[in-house]
């Protein structure tokens with residue numbers, strides 16, 4: 001099965017909607033909640049969320 005998303009920047013695999021790496025099904029993605037994710041994708045999304053929380057904590061510590 002192939003998939004095409006109008007938000008994907010061909011060549012860089014960057015999401016033009018989220019201004020970040022394309023990870024189908026991630027929070028903010030047009031597919032969020034609409035598709036079943038593989039274990040690998042769920043792990044990548046969980047890692048992404050962890051990194052986001054770390055950035056928020058670091059930002060909070062600076063103020």
Ligand code: SF4
Pocket residue numbers: 005006007008009014015016017018021022023024025026028029030031
């Ligand atoms: S993350 Fe989602 S919305 Fe963004 S390019 Fe990938 S599939 Fe499309």
